[in-house]
Amino acid sequence: FLLVRPIPRSFILLAKTAATIPVVLGVAVGSFYLYCRLAGPLGAKAFTLYLPVVIYTSLAYTGLFQLFAVCFRHSTMVALIYALFIETFLGNMPGIVKQVAVNYYGRSMMIQLGKLKPPETWFIPVSTDAGMMALAAIAAGSLLLSLAIFQWREYRDLT
DSSP states (O other): OTTTSOOOHHHHHHHHHHHHHHHHHHHHHHHHHHHHHHTTHHHHHHHHHHHHHHHHHHHHHHHHHHHHHHHOTTHHHHHHHIIIIIHHHHHTOSGGGGGGSHHHHHHHHHHHHTTOOOSSTTOOOOOHHHHHHHHHHHHHHHHHHHHHHHHHOOOOOOO
């Protein structure tokens, strides 16, 4: 069918993303629900309170990792290094450097929604609306950038 009716390359990436998002959200929200269910009544309250954080953060990481898949040959290794090392390092930096990390906005939303005191004196959280908009912008911007790169990049089989 692809040989008879060629489709644009961007549709292939959009289909991949559309297939990835339900899996990511299913695993993230499902495991979050299970953990909150095991916590009892306090977990039920936490589930309704922090569900937007889980959804928006999952979407931002999905968009970012789609960008990694388009840009890098060994994207799984790059994504693991980013998530485990670079995010942890940048997210704990004082000043505005931490605003590059996705987890900063998730942590800020959790602090604002839970009306908690920031864990450190140098951690200044953004508002919940600003966190949601930043995570949505990261997800959409990463997806748009990956669509642009995937549309024009030539991939060679180097095996």
